[in-house]
Amino acid sequence: MKKFNTWDGAALIIWLLPAVYLLYIFPGLPDTLPVHFGLNGTPDRYGSKTEFLAAPLILMGMSMLVYLLMKFLPAIDPKKYVKYGEPVFQKIGVGIVVLMAAISIGIMIAATTGVFKADRFVLPGVGLFFAFMGNLMHSIKPNYFAGLRTPWTLEDNDTWRATHRLAGKMWFAGGIILTAIALLLPAKAGMITFMGITFVMVIIPVIYSYVYYKNHHQDKTAE
DSSP, X not given: OOOOOHHHXXXXXXXXXXXXXHHHHGGGOOSEEEEEEOTTSSEEEEEXXXXXXXXXXXXXXXXXXXXXXXXXXXXXXXTOOGGGGXXXXXHHHHHHHHHHHHHHHHHHHHHHXXXXXXXXXXXXXXXXXXXXXXXXGGGOOSOSSSSOOOHHHHHOHHHHHHHHHHHHHHHHHHHHHHHHHHHHSOHHHHHHXXXXXXXXXXXXXXXXXXXXXXXXXXXXXXX
16 A cells, blocks of 8 residues: 655645635636637637536546556556656656646636636646656656657667657757747747647657667677
8 A cells, every 4th residue: 555655745735726726716707607718818618617617627637647647657567667766757747737737727717817828828837847757757667658658668678768868858958948939939939839849859759769779679689
């Protein structure tokens, strides 16, 4: 049985923040609220209070499920490597809880103000999450649940380590750049640039894992 630790306490407090905020604002909400927003941040569909509750509650449920998965990975990981890096996976779980809580609160604020600026709120949060993950990448042990799980990283531990060292550097630097871009560029240009850089940050480590694996196994065959 896993003991309740400091990370669990931090995750629980952060996870409850959207619920506390929801309880605070709910009595004063009108009967009809914006429940969907267009790319320009203005509402394009309205719904009841009950429908409004769906998004934050779903996000809270997802964040808790992911956190529990990260916490109990050692019990279900077939490779049994996760047990050597349990704190890293709990940190990832906390990071996901923080991101989901921030998005939930952002959605609730948008519903009350009638404006949801994803380019100034969600995208910077995603950028910071990339930087956070980049800082942890080199510490993630081979597993089937978190990290860059390509056929080549899962097949070979050396490929896993080399790929995650590269991805860690790229994601940390790229996450900082993405955050700055989301905050500084106009919405349309920022979104296009954000997506382009994100694609590069993901595809380069995937290609690298293939190249490293092929070269690594050719060297072994030659020996």
